[in-house]
Amino acid sequence: MVEMKPAQITLAWVICNKGVIIIPKTSSEKRVIENYNSLSIELGSENLSEFDAAFHCH
Secondary structure, eight states, X not given: OOOOOHHHHXXXXXXXXXXXXXOOOOSOXXXXXXXXXXXXXXXXXXXXXXXXXXXXXX
16 A cells, blocks of 8 residues: 555545635645645545544535
């Protein structure tokens, strides 16, 4: 399993929310690649529910 950074998981969660636009800022090529790789993270419904509950969404 590939290690995911907290920022990557957060980006993946935000991407799953309809009507939300994210514009991550970075000046580091390494971070741009990490941000791009967030697109391939698949969070399960249990993970999404945990994030939604933690951040009082929906």
